[in-house]
Amino acid sequence: MSNASQEPTESYHFTQAVVLPGTEPQDLWVADGLIVEGPVSDAVTISDPCWVMPGLVDAHCHIGLGPDGAVDRDTATAQAQADLDVGVMLIRDAGSPADTRWVHDQSELPRLLRSGQHIARAKRYLRNLAVEVEPADLVEQVRHEARSGDGWVKLVGDWIDRSVGDLARLWPADVAEQAIDAAHEEGARVTAHCFGEESVAELVNAGIDCIEHGTGLSDDAITAMAQRGTALVPTMINLDNFPDYAAAGASKFPRYSAHMLDLHARRHRTIGTAIEAGVQVYSGTDAGTVVAHGRVIDEIDALAKLGGSEFALGAASWRARKWLGAGVVTPGASADFVVYSDDPRRDLSTLRRPTLRVLRGRAL
Numbered sequence: 001m002s003n004a005s006q007e008p009t010e011s012y013h014f015t016q017a018v019v020l021p022g023t024e025p026q027d028l029w030v031a032d033g034l035i036v037e038g039p040v041s042d043a044v045t046i047s048d049p050c051w052v053m054p055g056l057v058d059a060h061c062h063i064g065l066g067p068d069g070a071v072d073r074d075t076a077t078a079q080a081q082a083d084l085d086v087g088v089m090l091i092r093d094a095g096s097p098a099d100t101r102w103v104h105d106q107s108e109l110p111r112l113l114r115s116g117q118h119i120a121r122a123k124r125y126l127r128n129l130a131v132e133v134e135p136a137d138l139v140e141q142v143r144h145e146a147r148s149g150d151g152w153v154k155l156v157g158d159w160i161d162r163s164v165g166d167l168a169r170l171w172p173a174d175v176a177e178q179a180i181d182a183a184h185e186e187g188a189r190v191t192a193h194c195f196g197e198e199s200v201a202e203l204v205n206a207g208i209d210c211i212e213h214g215t216g217l218s219d220d221a222i223t224a225m226a227q228r229g230t231a232l233v234p235t236m237i238n239l240d241n242f243p244d245y246a247a248a249g250a251s252k253f254p255r256y257s258a259h260m261l262d263l264h265a266r267r268h269r270t271i272g273t274a275i276e277a278g279v280q281v282y283s284g285t286d287a288g289t290v291v292a293h294g295r296v297i298d299e300i301d302a303l304a305k306l307g308g309s310e311f312a313l314g315a316a317s318w319r320a321r322k323w324l325g326a327g328v329v330t331p332g333a334s335a336d337f338v339v340y341s342d343d344p345r346r347d348l349s350t351l352r353r354p355t356l357r358v359l360r361g362r363a364l
Helices: 073-087 101-105 135-146 173-183 198-206 219-228 244-251 255-267 267-277 296-307 308-315 316-325 348-352
Strands: 013-021 026-031 034-036 044-047 052-056 057-063 087-091 111-114 119-122 131-134 152-156 158-161 166-169 189-194 210-213 232-235 337-340 356-359
Touching: 057 296, 057 316, 073 087, 073 101, 101 111, 119 135, 135 152, 135 173, 135 296, 152 173, 158 189, 158 198, 166 198, 166 255, 173 189, 173 198, 189 337, 198 210, 198 219, 219 267, 244 255, 255 267, 267 296, 296 308, 308 316, 308 348
Parallel strands: 013 044, 013 052, 057 087, 087 111, 119 131, 119 152, 152 189, 189 210, 210 232
Antiparallel strands: 013 026, 026 034, 052 337, 158 166, 337 356
16 A cells, blocks of 8 residues: 655554454554554553544545546545545545546545546446446456556446446456456456446456445345455445436436336345345445545444444444555554544444544544
8 A cells, every 4th residue: 555755643552442343451552653562652641441443444435536527636635534534544446537646645635545447338327437448448448447546446337228228237248357357467456336237247257356336236146246255335325326316317218217216125135135145345435426525434324234333343444444455453554543432333423423533643
């Protein structure tokens, strides 16, 4: 992960810190921007009992993207700041038309893992968002995005096909498999936007690393994901918008509208089945277009209704960080964490009342 230049940091000693997902109080030391073994002679001592959460993760977020496409640097900064304000310290950007490499040098903003641009076909996705190629050029474009991003490539797996009036896949299965293999050769992982049934089944079988949304998952596809270790970022708070998407297309595309309403009606059962099957599920808001930034706690609340509080917290913190290659609160790791006066596992509303946020060893 990229290391931004840092301002001078304080040293801290928390004497009664319960570091989640642990349960026992311990001494926690911070110096030079890192978690350290201690003792540290000049550390500021914080003796009140506290619960420490590894910095929150939004694993499906769009920094640099707005409803009309790319946004300017000031707007992108405000987006990242809104996420940081609620404790998000690591963002996997799931596609943006803006070049946001500059975020890597901003020590006051969350760390960012860029996926580059969405890859779609012409007239088969939202305007001004994706780089558009035909299947014959998909492998080459995937290699380009893999080389220019931070370890991830984002495909648009399905979208409305006006010729059939419903959701349909964008890529032939064999071409998608070749593209995924090419990304892996470049050292990148691949994720894909999938609402419907066909695309998600084919992409899971093609060896994709992650699925976004996943409302069309069948039991067989869920089983395959659990066996293969394919991750799922369902973006529950965006799935709540499906009735609006259905209404917008109802007059011209009634099949699509009915399909979206059906996917919405069974979304909890579908995602709940994936959780029960052992699919690795992580938090993501889909912020950037219809969803505002800074809503990861709403996503945690939604996941908790399906898998319980500790499951949802892990999906947005320690499990997600390990999945994305980031450290947690252990010696040698960057000091990125949020402090609470109560245990958020007992009451998720505690997440909305942090007592301290520490990013790269600096108290915010």
